[in-house]
Amino acid sequence: MRVQFVLSEIATGLRRNFSMVLSVILVTFVSLTFVGAAMLMQMQISSMKDYWYDRVEVAVFLCPPDSESPNCATGEVTDEQIQEIRDQLESPELAAYVDEVYFEDKETAHRLFEEQFADTSLAGTIPVEQMSQSFRVSLIDPEQYEIINEYFSTTPGVEEVVDQNRLLDQLFSIINIATVIAIGIAVLMLVCAVLLIGTTIRLSAQSRRRETGIMRLVGASNTLIQLPFVLEGVVAATIGALLAGGTLAAIVQFFIGGWLQPRVPTFTLVGLGDVVAIGVGLVVIGVLMAVISSLLTLRRYLKV
Structure with missing residues (x-):
């Protein structure tokens, strides 16, 4: 009987x-969509970092023809200088830092360049003889880049030492900024949702003062009186959270999985399994948001 009464009160409140309630659903939907998108972005960033940081290298670029680097004042790197640099990289002094070394000659560099820019105007613009030779160095600890830089930054025949980690850090910093912006928007929208839930519960409580007064007189408990109002907010927030989860699932299924993943097959993008895990979290956030907002509102506007 009590369950039937609570359900009827919820239906009455939602109808009145x-x-x-529709505004609460929409604001919750938008805010939790931003929250879920930010979570997915962070999951993708972590996955990309794990993938790329295990593969990044330190590139020791050797002097090409006509370089303006002070280390290249004598012209293009000679075979003797290349051998000296190789010996240093394979020396016992660097054995604790260097995991693997391989040499990229002009032909290999040119082939990789043509493959990378095959469909652009840069294809075919640089002849083989103008390409830079380089040593590609995999480190045991990628953060020990400065050791290699100190060894070779002033070595004759070395034009430049480049740490790919730094390039990736710049990329991930930009993505992290976008994530922070999304989180900021989500927090703002969540505040709006909390205020709307509180307003909705307050209007519902004021419109049913007569019913709640009668319930008090017949000895109804505070929990029984407050429960329909709390569940109204929970229902609205849950619907918004489910819509947010469904939207994220559609984006992942049709855009990320259907369109983007085939174009970047080198590493795995977020999938529906990640959305399911995040979707559960969004529902929990929505429910907690509704419960807390409703209880705080009822303490002020519904004296029981």
């Missing part, structure tokens, strides 16, 4: 405040 339909426009406000």
Whole structure:
């Protein structure tokens, strides 16, 4: 009997405040969509970091023809200088830092360049003889880049030492900024949702003062009186959270999985399994948001 009464009170409240409930659903949907998108971005960033940081190298670029680097004042790197650099990289002094070394000659560099820019205007613009030779160095600890830089930054025949980690850090910094912006928007929208839930519950409580007064007189408990109001907010927030999860699932299924993944097959992008895990979290956030907002509102506007 009590369950039937609570359900009827919930239906009455949702019907009386339909426009406000719809607003709560929409604001919760938008805010939790931003929250879920930010979570997915962070999961993807972590996955990309694990993938790329295990593969990044330190590139020791050797002097090409006509280089303006002070180390290249004598012209293009000679075979003797290349051998000296190789010996240093394979020396016992660097054995604790260097995992693997391989040499990229002009022909290999040119082939990789043509493959990378095959469909652009840069293809075919640089002849083989103008390509830079380089040593590609995999480190045992990628953060020990400065050791290699100190050894070779002033070595004759070395034009430049480049740490690919730094390039990736710049990329991930930009993505992290976008994530922070998304989180900021989500927090703002969540505040709006909390305020809307509180307003909806307050209007519902004021419109049913007579019913709650009668319930008090017949000895109904505080929990029984407050429960329908709390569940109204929970229902609206849950619907918004489910819509947010469904939207993220559609984006991952049709855009990321259907369109983007085939174009970047080198590493795995977020999938529906990640969305399911995040979707559960969004529902929990929505429910907690509704419960807390409802209880705080009822303490002020519904004296029981």
